[in-house]
Amino acid sequence: MERGKERPQHHASIEQEMLDLEIQTATEAPAIFKEAIRPVTLKFEDVVYKIKQKNSTKNEEKVILNGVSGLVQPGEILAMLGPSGSGKTTLLTALGGRLDGRLSGAITYNNKPFSNAMKRNTGFVTQDDFLYPHLTVTETLFYTALLRLPNTLSKAKKAMQAEAVIIQLELTKCKNSVVGGEFLRGVSGGERRRVSIGQELLVNPSLLFLDEPTSGLDSTTAQQIVSALWDLASGGRTIVMAIHQPSSRIFYMFHKVVLLSEGNCLYFGKVSEVMDYFSGIGYVPLVAMNPADFLLDLANGLAPDGSHENKSKVKQSLALAYKHNRLYNLKAQLQGEQLQETNSSHFQDGSEDKNFAKWPSTWWQQFSVLLRRGLKERRHESFSGSQINQVVAVALLAGLLWWQSNISHLQDRTGLLFFMSEFWGFFPLLQAIFTFPQERKMLEKERSSGTFMLSSYFISRIVADLPMELALPTLFVTITYWMAGLKPTAGHFFHTLLVLLLSVLVAQGMGLALGALVMDQKKAAVLASVLMVSFLLAGGFFVQHVPAFIAWIKYISIINYSYKLLLGSQYNENDTYPCDSGLCLVRDFPSIKHVGLSGQIGAAVALAIMLVGCRLIAYLALMRTGL
Template identity: 65%
Template sequence: MEDLEVAQTDQTTTTTGSKEASAAIFNKTNRTVTLKFEDVVYKVKPKKGGELKNSKSEEKIILKGITGIVLPGEMLAMLGPSGSGKTTLLTALGGRLSGQLTGTITYNGEPFSNIMKQNTGFVTQDDVLYPHLTVTETLVFTALLRLPNNFTKLEKIGHAEAVISQLGLTTCKNCIIGGPFLRGVSGGERKRVSIGQEMLINPSLLFLDEPTSGLDSTTAQRIVSTLSGLVNGGRTIVMTIHQPSSRLFYMFHKVLLLSEGNPLYFGKGDEVMDYFSSIGYAPSVAMNPSDFLLDLATGISSDGSREDQNAVKQTLVSAFKTNIADTLKSETHETGHHRLHGGGLQDKQFERWNTTWCQQFLVLLRRGVKERKHQAFSFLKIGQVLVVSLLVGLLWWQSDISHLQDQIGLLFFTSEFWGFYPLFEAIFMFPQERRMLAKERSSGMYRLSSYFMAMTVGDLPMELVLPTVFLTIIYWMAGLKPTVLNFCKTLFVLLYSVLVSQGLGLALGAIVMHQKSAATLGGVIMLSFHLTGGFYVQHVPKFIAWIRYISISRYTYKLLLGSQYKASDTYPCAAKNGTCLVGDFPSIKLVGLDRYGLSVFALGIMLLGYRTVAYIALMRVGVTRK
């Protein structure tokens, strides 16, 4: 990649430029945001078919009137046991929660908007990263997509280098991210890369969901210290955290304690112990404040007793309403706010995308090819195709026209194998990409159309190389017509059908979005196509014969026959003159050696139709920008 080569070969220039680029972005982005939320309530309806059998099931309230305010230069930590509503509230504050959400959430006195989205970073609990990209590649690709066009490519690359240095990732900058079965950077480094992706835009407001989950105390300390440095620069940070150490706890400016969707405390972190002591809940021994707060949130009193847990929770909820709620609402109403550059009033004139469609397409194309080439050209897949092609070539060795039934069997097997293979390769594409697509689309990184086209175009060479190799091997071994024209016709038909089968796989994967279910459905559909393809069953009952009109296999088989034979060709037979017309051969006559244009047209409709269905199905993934 050209941009990465610049970043890697000219380290001195880039390092110097990275500081300048970082400073430029820092100066061009107003980083002060006051976040206010008042009486936030979120309800969900229980799913049907569960334990609730009543037709009128009650709604479950996840958030029960949460109020708070976070000023620029403050870091809010939301604590609570699992199921307390921390992540739900964080998602709501980040503008990523739909459904029955009521209450008021404002950013500098304005509702969530496009300009706010482009100044907001959101780090999910799970690190959604491409495993085969290096740290530098990951951040550079993100910078090229997320930073606006008033920065040059070198400035964007320089800023990525600055973030790498700021997060202490210099030693692993050229290491791949890795995954469950691929060794890469450590868990802490992976988390810092996720944070770095959001820091690239110098966000005014940064949300983090469990940023220290699964990390050792030293790594967690380093990450929170880095976030504390961002807060000192004037940013507003909100995070959920389960059970921080005492060192981490006292780094938070404000703390929100939740229990079953109820607020138990909101205020300064260094005042939380005094507050609970004042209402009769003081720890009996010296302990980590977060451990003490989690005990209270689960209903365990200060003496460690587990009796009357609901009573403890209700007492704490009542104490919050009496001692904190009114004062907090007054503070929320009285506190002013800062404005982002341009303000919410100019949101209509604000650019909806940081980069053009062509820029998004080119960057996504390079990133997609770099990531997926490892999977498309894995040793296992190449070996699989080579072994099958050699086996087929040996089984049909020099099978000339005197063995016509064997030859048409070879052609049908070719259509069958290259119907299933690209289908199952494509069917897993979108289910595997779903989390990444949802994450990046929610951040307003790119248009869905640019992503879809980049993915489609990027897969073309990778999807067409292996069938080309397959046909090149078997064509001459099996003794098919040894002319360049016939070979090219056969190759065209094969590659054409591969693209159609791939489109069907993409559509099924995008619709179902579950790998096993999509694979099962795809297998049944393709099997029905093969059975009605005109080779196995020649007299299909009328009530099910309609399947052959939508069968990829039937149209492919017909075109493959046409690439090898003409109706006037002859083959040895038991007739009086010893020869018969190929067009009269029973298996070929049923399919026919005419009307090829109709088959080409039908496959063309499928080629476009399946991809259109896939695109429409993908619209529900992530957040569609208005």
């Protein structure tokens, strides 16, 4: 889709809802958006983080952060500088309350530890923009508002809050454009970045963390992003960001900077004092240069005089100099910092956090919003022309190959039924295994923000997939059944259709379970292929004399049960067919005898158990990953 081009009118229900409020919003929304900024002073002292070495046999630990300290007050922007691997993102994640493991030191928010209430008033923008590509900017922010804003606000107020963010971040021109992604052209990179920031601003956060907010953007767009953040900070917010290599114009928009190198702090303090500090300890740039470039050179161990002094020695010298010259005063400031009392901030009073609602909305509200969002996003994928054409092509091909097959050609007819069970085992399973691996980053982002419960997401995801899962096999059966000349009665047709739909839902559940267990698309695809080939060979059509030591596979085979039920949809125990000796019982035909026409209820129950069991395994697997 072309950038800036609006979506068709029949896709614009939410946009219309927003437009109806726009006149009212233009005057009311900014007031709603700016009210009740609860000031937060962030302090961190002697923060240490260690991880175990993967290949170490002696349980050795690697130090990622080594005693980092600092102080950020309301209205300030703290920039974290350092080369890749210096610990910027780790420190940012720790300060944002999202880091588990061997973390030590003191991190406080208005002299209180991190809490559910503080989490609700914190925004965290990840380095990558994890957004749904087919949703418009307005839809993205509106759905986020419905999920993250509390029930004390009406739906109209939440819509106004979303519109306020659009105005604040200057996204009005692209509000009705799709966000886009890797395979879909949408808004620009800078606009996409502002949408990600806007999602966090919806909760009117007092504390905002950003990981590489200008990554991949040109210098002008990057400056626009930081300028918007500077305006937010001037409104009383506390902003902390990790940034790689800012321009000099951007650098001087920060209030404070922390310089990291291999987990050690080389400087913390005001931006206006940083060059004087390093000059005072003998590190002066020989030519006029961007201060950020100079600091990164120092963090990489490059001496400004261009000498070939050992890099590790330079880093150690800078770390020791910082400890001797500034760290003592900083710690004294941390210990003596007196927070101004406020009356409105419940997260400054730990006693009220016990009664703080963990979720901003009810389970049913979360489910309904996630379902609407999922249906709107995945309709492009589920009912894409390629998938519909694929199913129609296979249905027509099968119908032509088995065109009006004669009732005496029992081998052909059983072959068609087995093909149907096999195709609709593979197809939905291979589609479903990519579900959770593809959405993992998005799910991690929203779950870490406390947006919704895992169960509401899981159920809505399953329900949102039903239209495709039910419509495509229905289309297939409608075409193939009558072309192939299977029993021409409504009862037999709907019996066949219901069996196939049940089989499809079971296969989809197995795909969801495999994807959730492995969480790797390639590995899950390989595992699914091996599993389905095993089910195929043990399905009772190709091999009637399966060795006993491997015959157990048929009891967990989707294809085996669906094939048995499909046979039951066309034949019963007393049906006959023309044979060399006159009339023979269908049940004695080799490819049917092995599977059997009896036990139809047992096969249906087995599939029903697998339908529920596979989804339960998928849910437990997601819980295991910590989502």
